[in-house]
Amino acid sequence: MISEFSDPETLTKQLEFRRLLPDSSEEAGSGSGVVRDVYTNFWQEFYDRCTLGTTMKVPFIRHDFQADTWKAVGRISLKGYKDCQYIPIKLALPFMEEMLFGAVYSDLIECFLQFVSTQERDILPHTLQDFSSVEFDELLEVLDNYECRRQVSADNFPEILKEISHKELVQKPMFVFDCWKEITQSQISLTFEELKENSYQLLKRGASSTRISSWLMQPLVLCIFVMAVARGQVRYSIPEEMTKGSLVGNIVQDLGLDVKRLKSGRARIFTEDSREYIGLNVDKGTLIVKERIDREELCAQVSPCSLHFQIILENPMELHRIDVEILDINDNAPTFDRKEIDFQISESAVPGARYSLESAKDPDVGLNTLQTYKLNPSDYFTLKSLSRLDGTKYVEMVLQAHLDREKQSEHKLVLTAFDGGSPAKSGAVKINIVVLDANDNAPSFTQSVYRVSLPENTPLGSLIIAVSATDVDEGANGDIEYYLSQSSRSVSNIFSIGSLNGEIIVKGDLDFEISKNHELDIEATDKGGLTDTCKVLIEITDVNDNAPVISIMSFSNTIPEDAAPDTVIAMLNVKDLDSGRNGHVKCSIAADLPFRIKSSTSNFYSLVTEQLLNREAISEYNITVTAIDEGSPSFSTNKTLTLKISDVNDNAPVFQRQSYTAYVIENNSPGLSVLSVKARDKDSGNNARISYFLEDVLVNGVSASTYISVNAESGDILALRSFDYEQTKEFNIRVKAQDGGSPPLSSNVSVKIIIQDQNDNAPQVLYPVQSGANVVAEIVPRSADVGYLVTKVVAVDVDSGQNAWLSYKLHKATDRALFEVGLQNGEIRTVRQVTDKDAVKQRLTVVVEDNGQPSRSATVNVNVAVADSFPEVLSEFTDFTHDKEYNDNLTFYLVLALAVVSFLFIVSIIAILSVKCYRWRRERMFYKSGANLPVIPYYPPLYADVGGTGTLQHVYNYEVCRTTDSRKSDLKYTRPCSESIISLDTSGTHTLTHAQRERLNNDDSFDQVSSSKWL
DSSP states (O other): OEEEEEOSSOSOEEEEOOOBOTTSOBOOOOOOOHHHHHHHHHHHHHHHHOOTTOOOOBOOOOTTOOHHHHHHHHHHHHHHHHHHSEEEGGGOOGGGTTOBBSOOOTTHHHHHHTTSOTGGGGTHHHHSSOOTTOOHHHHHHHHTTSOOSSOOOTTTHHHHHHHHTSHHHHTOHHHHHHHTTTOOHHHHHHHHHHTSSSSSOEEEOOSSSOEEEEOOOOTTOOOOOOOOOBTTEEEEEEETTOOTTOEEEEHHHHTTOOHHHHHHTTOEEEOSSSSOOEEEETTTTEEEEOSOOOHHHHHTTOSSEEEEEEEEETTTTEEEEEEEEEEOOSOOOOBOSOSEEEEEEETTOOTTOEEEOOOOBOOOOGGGSEEEEEEESOSSEEEEEEEOTTSOEEEEEEEOSOOOTTTOSEEEEEEEEEEOOSSOOEEEEEEEEEEEOOOOOOOEESOSEEEEEEETTOOTTOEEEEOOEEOOOOGGGGOEEEEEOGGGGGGTTTEEEOTTTOEEEEOSOOOTTTOSEEEEEEEEEETTSOEEEEEEEEEEEOOOOOOOEEEEEEEOSEEETTOOTTOEEEEEEEEOSSOGGGGOEEEEOOTTSSEEEEEEETTEEEEEEOSOOOTTTOSEEEEEEEEEESSSSOOEEEEEEEEEEEOOSOOOOEESSSEEEEEEESSOOTTOEEEEOOEEOSSOGGGGOEEEEEOOOEETTEEGGGTEEEOTTTOEEEESSOOOTTTOSEEEEEEEEEESSSSOOEEEEEEEEEEEOOSOOOOEEEESOOOSSEEEEEEEOTTOOTTOEEEEOEEEOSSBGGGGOOEEEEEEESOTTTEEEOTTTOEEEESSOOOTTSOSEEEEEEEEEOOOSSOOEEEEEEEEEEOSSHHHHHHHTTTGGGGGGHHHHHHHHHHHHHHSHHHHHHHHHHHHHHHHHHHHHHHHHHHHTTTTSOOOOOOOOOOOOTTOOSSSOOSOEEEEEOOSBGGGOEEEEEOOSOOOOEEEETTSOEEEOOTTOSSOOTTOHHHHHHHHHHO
């Protein structure tokens, strides 16, 4: 057994305790019992209670000792330990096997009792006591109750100790105590010192710094627990038939791992077996028995019997091989297939004749399997034990004395088979021998051993070989029949033999993987009962009849696209049951895949990445792993793995356009959707979820966020305010598209927003200037020809484009047939020749209209005086100002004229006569006083000629520079060379004034004359 302990100087030591036979040789084997069954559960709890550096005293446990024996042996163990301070391994006798050092608490006894049977609970409390008060004198008092058979001395003390280890002596403890009677403390110390140096290592203990734990095992059974850690491999040994939950080993300690590593690495067991006998407790880091383990069922006669599995950890990938050797216990007794065996033996059989007996079967192995046979009685026959090539034993019954049928015609024998277990188990069969009359010659085979080799795919019914035997006797005594001996019945389902011709035929399926060799015992028997035997050794050769088997040990079905080369995707195990080249397997995958197969250890492969992956190109791979053996013809197996590539944020959003332009009509409502920008991302999931943001730029000195907002999800650009084309014609913003990856990636795009003009401004008339206090009139001489330029209406529109295209229309006129307005230039010209019949005062209403939709307009009134002289103009324009009510009173005048038409006719006649008389008288008065009256010079009417052609004297010179954009039109005024525009105020007082001046120009001589005339 293995005992581990720790001290400040050495972390771990391993010691192997072996049981000795009386001849000092080591006894191999393993066993069962209460101690082994309860150990696992008890010790796991005990480990948790032990304290490093605490001295403890606990006796060994043994279920077949009585109460007094418990106390005595426990005290002997304790005393030897106290005196010597070490335990020589050769003295690790049965009573030392369960010695344990550590800390014992008051509740430990109760803890141990819960794991044992009810019968033992009455015995164990007497043994599990505090031994701190044990004295050597108390030990002698117990020993004095017995009589010593043999005096003990320093010379025979080692031999006596060895005898104690013998199984028979241990089961008779009285003999043990008899031998200890004369042992004194000095003798024990002396003997221990003598045995200190031997071929075994010694276990040395520190006084207060050791904790030792040992496996609890029965004295007569050895359970060797071997642990080796090398290159990720651990080997354990446990006996079969352990209860479920029993501890196998602590892989955390043995592999140098951490419990947290087991959890984070998702530790699990991978086994090629269909059943999982060993389980993994991830929380404690221990291996436990998961299912009942029957070594005979698991391995049959194969020894050693081992369970092989791997513990797999991920992140990073680790593979640890675990071998658990299943040790046999003696749980099966030898058995025979038949209860009785009948023989007919001629009395003439000579001594030395051999008779094959049926072999007993014991599924155990090692010492626990069949060891010896015993024949009783043995007066005429003796046994000869033989071994086959596979190590199994069989016996032959050998005649050692002549038979005499007349004295004894029948013999009744009992054949008993014993195993080497402790205690030994046995099985028996009866042998009935009938003595026949003499048959002088027995059959004789031509060969004692036949050898043949055949492939495992040999068809059923095939002839393997024909054995032949001869008998020199004649008649019935010379007729030979062939049989498979009783010892070869195990292969009777595979081979058969012709009883008459000795031909051996294939009867069942051959399988090289199950059995490579077969051994047949053939009997040739004549009619007289004489027999001879021979052996047929059949060697099975391997044939490539098994396809490779691919097992997926670990597989990550998803891998990120940025996984580095040589990233492990899967761990594979490939197995071929064939041998030699037929069992050599190669793994491969398609060459066009970015992966490769990497061999790690024998039959183990890892599938790794060979280069960087690109999910946007290929998001999923179907990887077919092909395993092909090297047989002829070869067999192959395919296994397809579906691997998905998970996305990594390695692509920034990309806008559909390099730049965007949006057009917005001014006076829009806030919240208007101006434009929608779109970007796309080749990634997936959150990495492709795009959010849109407005970058902070300045527009007209303020942040763009006061003008525009961007919907983060849809990319819609919304106006936050109403735009005015006249203030802002266009501006640029930048929109950022950002994905939801970590870290996020983004891109920008420029958006140009152009404000489109809306017809929201009516034309503005610059000339003639409209004033509520004064009325401006243009003078047209009666001599004006057709096309005479009266004046020009000048207007502007701050809108642009078509909205600023102005047209001029004559809306109202005193005489529509006399004037017209230029549609494009606003020039008012005469349409016909002015006549005397035309009224002096003419009123024109011009409408200036833009080209917008809907259009806007402005109205201007133009007063025109048709006269050749100022006096005429002044007389006619006395009440001109009152005509501004013209439009409003037109209807009234029409009605009034209709009512008093008759009256007006009469008044008109009278007025004409009166005027003619008046003019006649005035002309006469004028000519008579011509030398005394002041002379009023004549000033011809002055008109402005737009365009500066020079045909008219310029009252006003102005230049109009026009563009399609009305805001850029300029109107330039220059000071007039002379002014002759008549201004009439509303009070009827006649003064000469300029339309743009506030008072008269005193320097104008014409105004002075006029003033003196009318004042």
